[in-house]
Amino acid sequence: MLTSVELCAGAGGQALGLEQAGFHHTALVEIDKHCCATLRHNRPDWHVLEQDLRVFKDDAARYRGMDLLAGGLPCPPFSVAGKQLGEADERNLFNDAIDIIDAARPRAVMIENVRGFLDAVFHDYRERLKGQLTRLGYVTDWRLLNASDYGVPQLRPRVVIVAVERARAEHFDWPDPNPHNPATVGATLRDLMAADGWPGAAAWADKADEIAPTIVGGSKKHGGPDLGPTRARAAWATLGVEGRTLANAPPAPDHAGMPRLTVPMVARIQGFPDDWHFTGAKTNAYRQVGNAFPPPVARAVSAQIARTLRKRVLRPVRA
Numbered sequence: 001m002l003t004s005v006e007l008c009a010g011a012g013g014q015a016l017g018l019e020q021a022g023f024h025h026t027a028l029v030e031i032d033k034h035c036c037a038t039l040r041h042n043r044p045d046w047h048v049l050e051q052d053l054r055v056f057k058d059d060a061a062r063y064r065g066m067d068l069l070a071g072g073l074p075c076p077p078f079s080v081a082g083k084q085l086g087e088a089d090e091r092n093l094f095n096d097a098i099d100i101i102d103a104a105r106p107r108a109v110m111i112e113n114v115r116g117f118l119d120a121v122f123h124d125y126r127e128r129l130k131g132q133l134t135r136l137g138y139v140t141d142w143r144l145l146n147a148s149d150y151g152v153p154q155l156r157p158r159v160v161i162v163a164v165e166r167a168r169a170e171h172f173d174w175p176d177p178n179p180h181n182p183a184t185v186g187a188t189l190r191d192l193m194a195a196d197g198w199p200g201a202a203a204w205a206d207k208a209d210e211i212a213p214t215i216v217g218g219s220k221k222h223g224g225p226d227l228g229p230t231r232a233r234a235a236w237a238t239l240g241v242e243g244r245t246l247a248n249a250p251p252a253p254d255h256a257g258m259p260r261l262t263v264p265m266v267a268r269i270q271g272f273p274d275d276w277h278f279t280g281a282k283t284n285a286y287r288q289v290g291n292a293f294p295p296p297v298a299r300a301v302s303a304q305i306a307r308t309l310r311k312r313v314l315r316p317v318r319a
Contacts, residue, residue, distance in 0.1 A: 002306055005029070005063050005104070007053055007071030007097060011038045011278060011288035013270065014072055014112065015046075017298025022306050023068060029056045035288055037279040053093050053100075060103040067309055068302070069106035072293050073097060073113060098132050101163075108305050109133070109163040112293050115144060117159045129161075139169030145297055149177035152271040152294045153188045154212040160301050164308060172308040175300035184209045185239050185269065192265050198251035204259065208239040212269050217290020227261070246286055263289060271296045 002023045009015055009028040012035075019025070027047045030036050036050040049056060073093045101109060117126070126142070133140045140163040147156035164172050186205030194201035213235040216228035227236050227243030236243035240258050247260035261269075263278060263285045271294035278285040 002067040002309060004068040004070055005066050005106070007056070007069070007100070008073055008093070009035065009039060009048075010072055011035045011292055012042065012276065013272065013292030013295050014070055014298040015039070015043075016272070016276065016295040017293070017300075018068070018070060018302045020295065020299040021302040023302060026063060026066060029053060034280045034284045038277070038288055041279050042276055053096055057096055057100050057103070060100040063104045066104060066106045068108045068110060068305060069097075069101060069104060070110040070298075070302070071097060071112075073111055094129060098129070098136075101133070101138075102136055105136075107165050107168075107309055109138065109140075109161070110302060110305060111161040112298075113159045113161070115157045115159060118142070118144060133163045137166050138163035139166055141172075141174075143174055145174075145301070147271065147294045147297050148182050148211055150175070150294075150296045150300045151178055151182050152269075152296050153182045153185060154215060154269050154271075154294070156214050156294060158293065158297065160297075162301065162305065164305070168308055168311060171311045173304055175304050182211055185212050185241070188268060189261075189265050192262070192268065193250055193259060196250040197253040198255050198259070199253065200251070200255065200259075204240050208241070210239060212236075212239070215266060215270055215290045217287045217292075246282060248282065266290065270294050 003026050004018055004023040005026050006015055006018070006028045009030040015025060015028055025046050027049055028039060029049045029051065030039065031050065031052050033050060036048050039046055039048045097111065130140045140161065142159055142161040144157055144159055147154055147158065162172065186208030189208070190201060190205035193204060213232055216232055226245055227233055227241070233243035237258065242258040242260045245260060246266070247262050250262060251259045263282060264274065266286060267276065267278065267289045268274065270289055270292055272289070272292070278288050
């Protein structure tokens with residue numbers, strides 16, 4: 001059995017992908033109480049630690065020898081939607097993650113972040129991070145992956161950083177993209193739009209014939225249950241979706257005009273299974289969904305890591 005610890009676990013997107021790839025979660029660390037409630041509701045047997053990553057760091061040595069340390073470290077320090085302060089941002093947790101890696105010495109590391117992490121302004125920071133991991137005995141690589149290449153009906157680019165212990169790093173390969181395009185928004189949501197008897201669901205689905213723009217989850221200080229700023233809402237409007245607010249239920253039989261999405265609809269667009277329930281009020285639930293790492297992408301990458309870790313490596317014989 002392959003074991004994992006996940007940092008900044010959120011509402012379980014990456015955790016689900018790892019589980020589907022065969023990893024057993026030894027611990028999931030998350031500071032947000034709403035996300036923790038969702039994790040516990042869906043997987044009562046998971047060991048969820050509701051605490052700051054910097055607090056967990058002091059106990060990281062207890063998990064020494066785990067197979068995989070995974071995490072979705074805070075994105076605002078590198079996001080083009082923010083000031084891109086990087087290391088100077090108080091929300092940056094990469095240095096703390098390095099400390100945890102040093103204490104726990106996992107066989108592999110997997111960290112996801114926003115596309116802005118690859119911007120030229122962070123070149124020196126990336127190289128310093130790689131150097132730190134090299135000194136700890138890992139070979140590190142990163143790649144920009146688009147969720148739509150792995151079956152997610154959404155344009156969602158994410159950077160994934162993978163570090164593997166030096167002895168087996170040559171056996172790691174990035175996952176190949178799916179050979180076909182993902183389903184359109186209409187095909188993905190047709191049954192949910194029709195769930196309460198709206199007769200316009202089929203016609204709507206036929207016109208919503210592209211994948212979704214990037215789901216935007218917002219932050220605790222900004223952003224509510226809407227599909228993002230003006231440009232994002234305009235993109236949703238081309239798919240026949242009203243993006244200014246989210247609905248509590250699918251369209252009623254007498255609905256007129258563009259339909260709104262519900263939290264379960266957004267979750268399906270993010271690649272979550274329908275039986276994964278997000279706890280809390282609509283705003284908190286939507287924020288959990290919108291900030292998640294799509295499970296199919298996490299599964300694709302972590303399955304390659306699992307394959308690498310299971311591969312037999314011949315150690316040199318000492319004279």
